[in-house]
Amino acid sequence: MDFSKKIINWYKKNHRKLPWRKTTNPYYILVSEFMLQQTRVSQTIIKSYLNFIKKFPNLEKLAQAEEKDVLKKWEGLGYYSRAKYLHSFAKKLKNGKNFFPVKYQELIKYKGIGPYTGAAVASICFHEIIPAIDGNACRVFSRYFGISNNITSSTTKNMFRIIVSKIIDFEHPGIFNQAIMDLGSILCTPKNPKCFLCPIKNSCFSIQNGTVHKFPVKKIKKFIKHRFFYYIFIRDRNKNICLNKRFNKDIWRGLYDFPLIESKKNLSIHEIIDKIWKIFQIVIYNTSIYKIEHKLTHQILSIRFINCETLQDLKKNILFDNFFLYHLIK
Missing domain, CATH: 3.90.79.10 (Nucleoside Triphosphate Pyrophosphohydrolase)
Structure with a gap:
């Protein structure tokens, strides 16, 4: 509880001011998460997000659109399969006349919605108590707990989910997940982390043991x-x-x-x-x-x-x- 309180209090004062943070509309959150897959927040992403939402303000409008028009609005973001999966998701919901999936297990059945995206949407929009484990989260928790397992392994990510599910804020799981995202982006960065500003520095394994730069551990087999x-x-x-x-x-x-x-x-x-x-x-x-x-x-x-x-x-x-x-x- 002490961990989540400190994280959330820090977030309330220091969070990044992003347009999708002003809503809990699941469609808007899903669009932002699709755009942020395999990339970082930037002015390009923010501009593209606003233009995309303006063109396709809801799932129905997106479902009715031609694929070429969707891809046109995705221009400059790369990884166009993300736009296709998002478009497919909208069409499937329209054709099936289904409501927006509210549970993590329902969301991840759709192509393009992986464990992280599903957890982010489910926790932020529907308050499901589930950790959203992305690269930022892996870095924060591997340093905080001193976990030396390979973070590129699915086994390690599952282990993180189990550990974090015990310390996540049960009342505000979405805010907790966003706080971890921002902590990893603002303070607990890959290089030159700002440990002296960290709200959990007094209980961080890596800070106490001088091992911040040893975590996270990535073992990538490279066949160039x-x-x-x-x-x-x-x-x-x-x-x-x-x-x-x-x-x-x-x-x-x-x-x-x-x-x-x-x-x-x-x-x-x-x-x-x-x-x-x-x-x-x-x-x-x-x-x-x-x-x-x-x-x-x-x-x-x-x-x-x-x-x-x-x-x-x-x-x-x-x-x-x-x-x-x-x-x-x-």
């Missing part, structure tokens, strides 16, 4: 794969450009990108031009390249954007099996 992507921006003299619509069954299905050449090795400009000829049957007379490297957990993406100009008419020469032409208007 290096991939080379060459995105081709082709423009003809009539200002036509070529786009590719993705039909593969992946998280980007139905979205557009530029034609892509993927290679297991780094290609020279001559090799790239040769491959463009084999794919499109067109001759390039001018090229320029923009390079970027993107590091993910299990792979490194070396990405090249190839700006190509051709004198040939793309309408007459391009192969249309997987590609579409668009006219640039200035």
Whole structure:
């Protein structure tokens, strides 16, 4: 009880002023949690949230929307599968004429709603006494209790849920969960934590034993794969450009990108031009390249954007099996 009281009192004075904190509407909370999956709170997230809610103010409006319109409002957030799952959730509730699920076990039956999102919505909106364990919570509790288990393990997360369920505030479980989120974001940060400001510093194992920087323990097996992507921006003299619509069954299905050449090795400009000829049957007379490297957990993406100009008419020469032409208007 002492733990939860200190956490909640700190939260009331220091919590982040976020638009979704002004409501307990489950739809609004769900939208915010979907947007925050695999990312952090930022001005971009806040702006996107407000624009999304303005466009789709309730589940019914979202269910009635076309997928392309939903994805358009999700633009800039990445991980578009989240938008698709959110849209699917709205349509299923509408088609089934069901009320919004109020229990954790009901919520996690839907794709895209995992243990953390389900617990956050159930506790904040419906006062269900259930811990919401995300990365911030794992860091706070592993440091506070001195838990050296691997936090990437589902077994460890289940252990956290059992431990935290004994100290969670039974009257205000939603506020408790949000307080832990903010404590991890504001004070108990991965680097340079502000331990001297922490409301529970006197009972924290890591502070008492000087082991703050040893927790949490993450053991990630890394099998790094290096991939080379060459995105081709082709423009003809009539200002036509070529786009590719993705039909593969992946998280980007139905979205557009530029034609892509993927290679297991780094290609020279001559090799790239040769491959463009084999794919499109067109001759390039001018090229320029923009390079970027993107590091993910299990792979490194070396990405090249190839700006190509051709004198040939793309309408007459391009192969249309997987590609579409668009006219640039200035």
